[in-house]
Every structure is written in structure tokens, then in C-alpha cells.
Amino acid sequence: YQAQCAPVRDSxxxxxxxxxxxxxxxEIRGVERMKTAFISTVSHELRTPLTSIKGFISTLLADNxxxxxxxxxxxxxxxxxxxxDRLTRLIKDLLDISRIEQGRSMQMYWEPVDxxxxxxxxxxxxxxxxxxxxLSLDFPENFPTIEADPDKIDQILxxxxxxxxxxxxxxxxxxxIGRHVDGTEGYVSIRITxxxxxxxxxxxxxxxxxxxxxxxxxxxEIGGTxxxxxLVKALTEAHHGxxxxxxxxxxxxxxxxxxxxxxxxxxxxxxxxxxx
Ligand code: ADP
Numbered sequence: 458y459q460a461q462c463a464p465v466r467d468s469x470x471x472x473x474x475x476x477x478x479x480x481x482x483x484e485i486r487g488v489e490r491m492k493t494a495f496i497s498t499v500s501h502e503l504r505t506p507l508t509s510i511k512g513f514i515s516t517l518l519a520d521n522x523x524x525x526x527x528x529x530x531x532x533x534x535x536x537x538x539x540x541x542d543r544l545t546r547l548i549k550d551l552l553d554i555s556r557i558e559q560g561r562s563m564q565m566y567w568e569p570v571d572x573x574x575x576x577x578x579x580x581x582x583x584x585x586x587x588x589x590x591x592l593s594l595d596f597p598e599n600f601p602t603i604e605a606d607p608d609k610i611d612q613i614l615x616x617x618x619x620x621x622x623x624x625x626x627x628x629x630x631x632x633x634i635g636r637h638v639d640g641t642e643g644y645v646s647i648r649i650t651x652x653x654x655x656x657x658x659x660x661x662x663x664x665x666x667x668x669x670x671x672x673x674x675x676x677x678e679i680g681g682t683x684x685x686x687x688l689v690k691a692l693t694e695a696h697h698g699x700x701x702x703x704x705x706x707x708x709x710x711x712x713x714x715x716x717x718x719x720x721x722x723x724x725x726x727x728x729x730x731x732x733x
Pocket of ligand 1: 616620621624625651653654655656664669670671672676680681682683684685686687710
């Protein structure tokens with residue numbers, strides 16, 4: 458508790474009593490602590506790619522003698538390019554989460570989206586971050602085009618595939634599996650599975666909260682801000698879909714997205730927009 462006290466005086470200025478106000482600041486302290494931790498993790502997350510970019514550019518600039526051959530120089534440029542993309546994504550995620558927090562609605566740009574092509578694009582981009590994972594996809598021939606916002610679906614898949622890689626430090630397979638949801642015409646499921654460290658059961662209920670990170674020996678060294686999954690959930694719900702997680706510690710984790718094929722009927726529903 459935080460206490461504020463003030464004397465109460467009569468018209469002659471003599472103290473006749475004291476007013477005390479007690480504020481329960483437990484929660485404020487908690488939020489402040491989370492914010493402080495958040496600022497330090499975000500700063501770290503911004504600095505890591507910047508350090509790498511600066512390092513490779515300095516190396517290239519200093520190489521007047523042509524010590525590095527063309528393929529090596531190209532490799533450096535590719536790393537710089539990948540790290541710039543990582544920074545751009547992080548900043549986009551931060552801006553989006555702050556928009557959502559301010560209760561500002563998400564602008565959706567609906568169009569027919571071919572999830573298979575989009576997944577291939579996401580997996581190609583993510584290959585830059587790993588050499589010891591197999592990234593694969595498994596979609597049936599007749600997988601439907603869905604009505605969605607392609608940039609947001611990209612952001613969802615990128616976050617989930619990137620986590621799958623990050624939290625499987627020993628490598629393994631990361632698969633994106635698309636299916637028609639059994640028994641319904643109107644929905645598809647997209648599962649992202651990994652063979653990584655998994656998530657202890659007690660953390661699952663809070664996993665999609667903003668800033669929430671599992672803190673244990675396995676993943677202490679792994680960087681992150683704790684906003685990825687909060688964003689995945691908000692973006693999925695903006696599509697009138699939902700996201701769930703199953704995990705087996707030491708075996709792997711699966712995130713499942715359920716997305717409607719068409720938005721039309723959902724948008725017509727009187728209270729059914731669900732857009733946050
Ligand atoms: P972060 O920036 O920390 O990765 P996220 O919101 O993306 O934040 O994820 C929240 C937490 O959930 C992570 O800190 C991590 O502990 C856990 N997590 C997310 N995805 C996975 C996964 N595929 N395997 C194991 N743990 C995961």
C-alpha cells in the first residue's frame with residue numbers, strides 16, 4: 458500500500474485531525490515491473506540485429522583490399538538484409554500491439570488469399586534464420602482460398618513459425634499443416650508443429666497474454682518480447698477465427714488456427730463482428 462497523509466486544521470490553524478489515503482498499488486507495481494522488464498527486453502531485441510548489421514557493414518567498408526570474395530560479400534549482404542527484415546517485423550509487431558492496447562480498431566483489407574502460396578513464402582523467409590530445421594508444408598490439393606487480410610495472415614504465420622524455430626534450439630522439423638475442418642464446410646485449420654522444448658502445462662493458460670514469457674532454464678537464453686502470441690491471437694480473432702495450443706514438454710508444440718473460409722456471413726451477423 459501507498460499512504461498519503463495530510464493534517465486537517467481548524468480556522469485558527471490548529472491541527473484537529475489527519476486524513477490518510479491508502480492506495481493499493483500492488484497491481485500498479487506489477488504493471489510497472491512488467492513495463493520495465495519489457496523495455497529492457499525490447500531494447501535488447503532491437504540492439505541484437507543492429508549490432509549484427511553494423512558489424513557486417515563495417516567489415517565490408519573496411520575491406521579495401523578485396524579480402525572477401527564475391528560469394529562471401531553476398532552472404533554478408535544477405536545477413537544484413539535478413540536482420541533488417543527482423544527489425545522491421547519487430548517494430549511492426551510493437552506498433553500493432555500498442556494500437557490494439559489503445560483500443561483502436563484493426564483496419565482489415567479483405568481479399569481472396571491462397572494460404573499455400575503464402576505459407577511457402579513465409580517458410581522461405583524463415584529459412585534464413587536456421588540451418589538445422591526442416592521447414593515443410595502439408596496441404597491437400599483442393600485446399601480452398603480463404604477470405605482474409607494477407608499481410609495479417611503473413612504476420613500470424615511468421616510469428617508462429619519463427620517461434621517454432623526459436624524454441625527448438627536442437628533443430629528438428631517444423632511443419633505447417635492445412636486441412637478442411639471435419640464436418641464443416643466453412644472453416645479451415647492450419648497447424649504449426651515443432652519438435653522443440655515444449656511448454657509446461659501450467660504456462661498454457663496465460664501464453665497468449667501480452668508480455669507473458671515462459672521463464673525457465675531451457676529458454677532463458679532465447680530472446681523475445683512476449684508480444685508475438687498476443688498479436689497472433691488478436692489478428693486471428695480479427696479474422697473471426699481462433700487459436701489454440703497443445704504442448705508436450707520435451708516432445709514439441711502445436712498451435713492450431715481455425716479460420717473461416719468466407720467472412721460474408723460472419724460480417725452480416727448483428728453482433729458477430731468480433732473485431733477488436
Ligand atoms: P516471445 O517474444 O517471448 O517469443 P511470444 O508471445 O511469441 O513471445 O511467446 C510467448 C512465450 O511462449 C515464449 O516466451 C515461449 O516461452 C513460449 N512459446 C511460444 N511458442 C513456443 C513454441 N513453439 N515452443 C515452446 N515455447 C513456445
